[in-house]
Amino acid sequence: MSNFPVAFIVILSIISLAGIGFYCLLATRNMIKVIIGLQLMVKGVAMAFILGGNLTGQVNLAQTMALTVIVADTIVAVMGLALAVQVRHRLGTLDIKALSTLKR
Amino acid sequence: MNSVLITLGLIALPLVAAPIIYLFGRTSVRKQRLLGMTLAKLLTLLVLVLEGLLIYLGVQVWVAGGSVATNIGTIQVGLDGIGLIVGTIAVGLGFCVVIFSIPYMENENGEEKYYALLLTLIGSIVGLACSMDLFNLWVWFELMAISSYFLVAFYNEQPASLESGFKYLTQSAVGSALVLFGIAILFSTTGSVAMWSVWSNATSGTPIVYAAAALIIVGFGIKAALVPLHTWLPDAHSQAPSGISAMLSGIVIEAGLVAMLRTLSVLAQTHFPSGIILLVFGCVNILAGNLLALRQVEVKRMLAYSSIAQVGYMLVGFGVAILSSSYVAAAGGFFHMLTHAMMKGLAFLAAGAFLYVLHIGKGEHTALVLDDLNGAAKKYPVVAFLLSLALLGLGGLPPLAGFMSKWQILVATAGVNSTLMICIVIFVALNSVLSLAYYVPVINRLYRLNISETAAAGRSISWIMVLPMVILAVGIVVIGVWPSLANFLTFNAAASLMYPFGV
Numbered sequence: 001m002s003n004f005p006v007a008f009i010v011i012l013s014i015i016s017l018a019g020i021g022f023y024c025l026l027a028t029r030n031m032i033k034v035i036i037g038l039q040l041m042v043k044g045v046a047m048a049f050i051l052g053g054n055l056t057g058q059v060n061l062a063q064t065m066a067l068t069v070i071v072a073d074t075i076v077a078v079m080g081l082a083l084a085v086q087v088r089h090r091l092g093t094l095d096i097k098a099l100s101t102l103k104r
Numbered sequence: 105m106n107s108v109l110i111t112l113g114l115i116a117l118p119l120v121a122a123p124i125i126y127l128f129g130r131t132s133v134r135k136q137r138l139l140g141m142t143l144a145k146l147l148t149l150l151v152l153v154l155e156g157l158l159i160y161l162g163v164q165v166w167v168a169g170g171s172v173a174t175n176i177g178t179i180q181v182g183l184d185g186i187g188l189i190v191g192t193i194a195v196g197l198g199f200c201v202v203i204f205s206i207p208y209m210e211n212e213n214g215e216e217k218y219y220a221l222l223l224t225l226i227g228s229i230v231g232l233a234c235s236m237d238l239f240n241l242w243v244w245f246e247l248m249a250i251s252s253y254f255l256v257a258f259y260n261e262q263p264a265s266l267e268s269g270f271k272y273l274t275q276s277a278v279g280s281a282l283v284l285f286g287i288a289i290l291f292s293t294t295g296s297v298a299m300w301s302v303w304s305n306a307t308s309g310t311p312i313v314y315a316a317a318a319l320i321i322v323g324f325g326i327k328a329a330l331v332p333l334h335t336w337l338p339d340a341h342s343q344a345p346s347g348i349s350a351m352l353s354g355i356v357i358e359a360g361l362v363a364m365l366r367t368l369s370v371l372a373q374t375h376f377p378s379g380i381i382l383l384v385f386g387c388v389n390i391l392a393g394n395l396l397a398l399r400q401v402e403v404k405r406m407l408a409y410s411s412i413a414q415v416g417y418m419l420v421g422f423g424v425a426i427l428s429s430s431y432v433a434a435a436g437g438f439f440h441m442l443t444h445a446m447m448k449g450l451a452f453l454a455a456g457a458f459l460y461v462l463h464i465g466k467g468e469h470t471a472l473v474l475d476d477l478n479g480a481a482k483k484y485p486v487v488a489f490l491l492s493l494a495l496l497g498l499g500g501l502p503p504l505a506g507f508m509s510k511w512q513i514l515v516a517t518a519g520v521n522s523t524l525m526i527c528i529v530i531f532v533a534l535n536s537v538l539s540l541a542y543y544v545p546v547i548n549r550l551y552r553l554n555i556s557e558t559a560a561a562g563r564s565i566s567w568i569m570v571l572p573m574v575i576l577a578v579g580i581v582v583i584g585v586w587p588s589l590a591n592f593l594t595f596n597a598a599a600s601l602m603y604p605f606g607v
Contacts, residue, residue: 018285025278034274041281045288052292061178062291065239069284072246076277079253083270086260099267 010051017044031084031094035077042073107165108174111181114158114191115234118227121151122220129216141216145206148219152199155230159183159191173236180236180298185600189438189593190233190355190362193445197354198226200572201347204453207566208347208460218258218345224251225351229359238287238367239297245283245363249276249327252356255348256340262469268339275336279326286319286367302370303604309374317376320367327360329412330385330419331392338396341408342471346456349404353411353452354445361415361441365422369604379427386419387528390535397542402471403455406542407448410498413539414444420532421513424520425598429607433516434598439590440509443583447497447506450576454491457569458484461562477546479555484565488550490573495543497580500536505583510536512587 017040024037046066053062084094091098125144132140162172162183173182183191202222209215225248232244253276257269289312291297294305306313326333337357341349368378393413400406421437424430458480459472481488497504510532518529583590 018281021281022278025274031270038274038277038281041278042284045281045284048285048288049291052288055292056295058295061297065291065297068239068243072243072250075250076246076253076273076280079250080270080273080277083257083266083273086257087263087266087270090261090263090266096270099263099270101264101267 007051007055010047014044014048014051017041017047029096031087031096032081034096035080035084038080039073039077042069046070046073107162107170107172110158110162110165111172111174111183111234112176114155114162114183115181115227115231117154117158118151118223118230121147122223122227125151125223126216126220129219132216144216144219145202148202148223149199151223152195152202152226155191155195155226156199159188159195163188178237178298179240180300181231181234181240182236183234185593185596185598186362186366186438187230187233187600189442189597190359191230192593193358193442194226194229194233194355197351197445197449198222200449200453200575201350203572204350204456204569205345205347207569208456208464209345212345213261214258217254221251221254222348222351225255225356229355232359232363236299237297238290238299238302238370241363241366242280242284242287245324245327245360246280248356248359249280252348252352256344256352258345258348259343259469262343264469265343268336268343272336272340275326275333279323279333281323282319282326283323283367286316286323289313289316289319290370299366299370303373306371307373309376313371313374314376317368317371317374317378321364321378321381324360324364324367325385327357328364329357329360329389329415331388331412334389334392334412337412338405338408341411341452342402342404346404346452346459349408349456350449350452353408354449357411357415358418358441358445361418361422365601368426369601372604372606379423379425381423382419383423383427383528386416386421386423387531389413389416389419390532391416394535394538394542397539400542401473401475403474403477403546404452404459404472406474406546407451407455410539410542411444411448413535414440414448414498417510417513417532418444420517420528422601424513424517424525424528425602426605428520428525429602429605430516430520431595431598431602431607432519433513434601435591435594436509436512436516438594438597438601439512439587442590442593443497443505443509443580446576446579446583447494447504450490450573450580451494451498453569453573453576454487454494457487457565457573458491458562460569461565462558465563474546474549476556476558477549478553478559479550480559480562481550482555483559483562486570487565487573490570490577492547492550493577493580495546497584499540499543503581503584505580505587508584508587 021041397409425434497506
């Protein structure tokens with residue numbers, strides 16, 4: 001267990017990244033910040049893959065998967081930002097509260 | 105054709121064809137000519153026919169005793185029973201939706217993107233069902249999610265459509281992240297993401313494996329609309345173009361459910377109590393879906409809430425199957441998946457046809473409310489009849505397909521012979537009656553009330569729109585009268601699902 005402290009630090013940062021991202025989703029009302037929160041969450045998870053690869057001795061596989069995750073996640077972010085641009089055009093605001101006509 | 109070519113063709117064909125279809129459509133946008141768009145539509149239909157043919161060839165290889173599987177690098181893909189039924193539903197329903205969309209989406213802004221994205225959606229569902237690798241499963245799941253974000257927010261000038269798109273994107277992306285976290289934990293503990301090696305390595309129920317299973321249930325549960333996680337569904341289903349509503353309700357939420365079941369079956373040896381969890385979620389889904397659907401005034405929103413209830417029936421079937429190792433219950437769950445795709449597909453297409461002739465075809469993006477349908481059968485007898493057929497099928501009336509699949513689930517549940525299961529049968533059957541309380545008033549409105557102003561002023565309906573609905577309606581009646589037709593699909597799927605559980 002020579003790499004125990006490193007693994008411990010990485011686990012801590014995974015949990016805190018995912019936690020900060022999740023808190024960001026809950027606490028913010030701005031569309032851009034919501035997308036930043038999503039990104040933070042998924043980056044934490046990508047780190048979990050790297051840690052898993054390190055623990056099981058399959059660093060190459062883990063890195064491939066982390067890269068795939070980053071690509072897929074970027075597409076989601078681009079899509080979210082495109083929606084944010086449209087919302088800003090149509091409604092003149094990025095506040096999520098402006099987007100609640102459907103609730104009933 | 106050998107099995108490797110069939111598998112690769114099945115997975116690669118829609119993804120290769122989608123950009124080509126977009127390019128064809130794009131030429132017609134630039135030059136204002138119809139040729140490119142027509143070619144794009146025809147090519148989409150052709151690709152779906154080829155997909156159907158490949159599935160058929162795969163089944164032939166299967167029946168002859170071979171297996172349809174291959175490796176792409178270290179990733180295993182193959183057409184098993186689950187892949188067969190999900191692929192059949194996706195391709196069949198997709199075919200109907202593409203035909204329906206030809207008049208529905210005509211001259212819509214961004215029409216050229218629609219068919220390419222729809223084909224990507226269908227291709228990603230087929231890929232998801234054929235994947236034998238947890239990480240690969242997630243990649244297909246994410247591709248499915250991304251193509252459906254675009255399609256849900258397709259009317260990008262409408263604030264309501266943007267709202268539902270953003271809500272769907274946020275919730276679905278959180279779900280994906282949670283699933284990915286679960287897969288990362290499984291990867292760290294078992295050292296692999298291939299399903300069979302995770303299955304053989306995850307033998308003890310350690311807390312960390314249970315945490316991964318919980319993350320996976322919640323993550324896929326957002327897409328499958330388990331009840332506290334369902335809030336995106338009514339918005340997305342009611343605001344998307346009607347063809348996409350049919351796809352979302354008919355197969356996309358079921359694809360989330362299938363992905364969840366596949367991942368849980370990988371954890372079969374850890375004794376994770378997935379059966380009871382699915383059963384509880386199923387009962388909650390049925391009750392909440394029915395109660396929420398009762399108070400809706402928009403037709404598509406009501407159908408969306410009824411999807412939540414219908415997913416509940418599938419969850420009960422799969423829950424009983426896993427809990428008591430009942431093979432028939434799993435087959436019933438898959439049977440309901442098939443019949444629900446036909447019935448809800450038909451219901452959304454019929455509601456979409458009304459929406460088109462009464463509102464969208466005139467350029468106004470207002471929702472179709474129940475009052476618009478008053479007396480509509482006098483002006484649109486065929487579509488009104490098809491909508492009534494779909495609604496009665498969803499309510500579970502005997503000669504139709506919905507009755508048969510619910511019956512199979514209930515019989516299998518009652519066959520377990522425990523007090524709890526009998527209580528569940530009674531609960532589910534009573535809820536099926538409750539669901540008639542919102543299906544039947546629609547039919548009453550269609551036939552017995554005086555014609556509304558909106559319906560009287562509606563446009564005429566194109567026969568191309570009616571054609572796919574007739575196909576689905578014939579399917580509902582035929583399966584309802586002769587349910588053993590679907591046995592090959594459902595029992596093979598049940599065999600593939602239950603095999604890791606040792607049944």
